[in-house]
Amino acid sequence: NAGVTQTPKFQVLKTGQSMTLQCAQDMNHEYMSWYRQDPGMGLRLIHYSVGAGITDQGEVPNGYNVSRSTTEDFPLRLLSAAPSQTSVYFCASSRDGGNTEAFFGQGTRLTVV
Amino acid sequence: AQRVTQPEKLLSVFKGAPVELKCNYSYSGSPELFWYVQYSRQRLQLLLRHISRESIKGFTADLNKGETSFHLKKPFAQEEDSAMYYCALLRRGGSEKLVFGKGTKLTVNP
Numbered sequence: 001n002a003g004v005t006q007t008p009k010f011q012v013l014k015t016g017q018s019m020t021l022q023c024a025q026d027m028n029h030e031y032m033s034w035y036r037q038d039p040g041m042g043l044r045l046i047h048y049s050v051g052a053g054i055t056d057q058g059e060v061p062n063g064y065n066v067s068r069s070t071t072e073d074f075p076l077r078l079l080s081a082a083p084s085q086t087s088v089y090f091c092a093s094s095r096d097g098g099n100t101e102a103f104f105g106q107g108t109r110l111t112v113v
Numbered sequence: 114a115q116r117v118t119q120p121e122k123l124l125s126v127f128k129g130a131p132v133e134l135k136c137n138y139s140y141s142g143s144p145e146l147f148w149y150v151q152y153s154r155q156r157l158q159l160l161l162r163h164i165s166r167e168s169i170k171g172f173t174a175d176l177n178k179g180e181t182s183f184h185l186k187k188p189f190a191q192e193e194d195s196a197m198y199y200c201a202l203l204r205r206g207g208s209e210k211l212v213f214g215k216g217t218k219l220t221v222n223p
Contacts, residue, residue, distance in 0.1 A: 033211070040122065042199060042215035043157075050208050058210065090157065092211075102149075102211055104157040 002026050006091050006105035013081040013112045021076040021108050023091030029103075031094045032074040033058070034066065036087040037107070043090065049074055081112045115140045117202045119214035126190050127222050134185040134217045136174075136200030145203040146183040148174055149213070152196045160185075160198070170194070190221045 007022045025032065033048035035058075045058030049068040063085060065077040074093075078085060091105040118137045126132050138144055148160040161169045163176045163183060174185045183200060200214040 031209075035213075040215060042119075043213040045210055045212070048208065048210065056208055092157075101159045101162075106156045 004091055004093050004103050004105040006108050010109050015112060017081050018079050021089055023074045023105060024072050025093040029093035029095050031096055033092050034076045035090045038087050083112045086112045115204045117200050117212055117214035119200055119217050121217045123218050125220045128192055129189050132187050132190040134198050136183045138181050138202050140202060147201040148185050149199045149201055150196050192221045192223060195219055195221045
C-alpha cells in the first residue's frame with residue numbers, strides 16, 4: 001500500500017541546474033498538490049491539479065513548473081535552481097480536494113548551493 | 114484574506130499536563146478546518162477535522178465561530194505527542210485549496 005511516493009528523498013543542486021521532483025500516487029486521487037516547507041513559514045502551496053490535464057498556481061509558483069499527464073503522476077520541475085528554493089518539498093493527494101483527507105509523501109529535502 | 118494563524122511557534126509542557134495549541138482563522142463563509150500532525154521522521158498526516166467532531170489520540174478541537182478559533186486540546190499530554198502540528202483551512206472559490214498555518218512544535222517533557 002504505497003500511497004504517495006516522492007523521489008528523490010534528498011538532492012543537492014548547483015545554482016542554475018534544473019531537475020524534476022517526482023510524485024506518484026496509487027489511490028486514484030483526482031487532486032494533487034505540491035507544498036514547500038520552510039522553518040517559520042509552515043507549508044506553502046506551490047502548484048496543484050484537480051485532475052489529469054489541469055493545473056493551477058498556488059501561493060508561491062515562481063520558479064516551478066508542473067504538468068499532469070496522468071492521474072497518478074504530478075512532477076514538479078525546477079528550471080533554474082536558486083538558493084531560495086532550498087526547502088523540503090511535499091507532494092499530497094486527496095480524493096477530490098474538498099473536505100477529504102490529504103495524504104502526503106515523505107518529502108524531498110532539496111539544497112541549492 | 115483567508116488565512117490561518119498559529120501564534121505559537123514552540124510549545125513545551127510536562128507529561129500529564131493539559132495542552133492547548135491555538136489556531137485562529139479568517140474566512141468569509143463557513144470554514145472547514147483540520148489539524149495535521151508531523152511526528153519526527155514521519156510524513157504529515159491528518160489528525161482530525163472539525164466536521165467529524167471526533168477525538169483522536171485524546172485530542173479534540175472545537176470550532177468557535179465567534180472567536181474564529183479552532184484550538185487543539187488534550188487534557189493529559191504524553192511524550193509521544195511531541196510533534197509539529199499544523200492547523201489548516203479549506204479555502205473554496207474556484208478550485209479548493211488547503212491553506213496551512215505556520216505550525217506549532219509541541220514538546221512534551223518527561
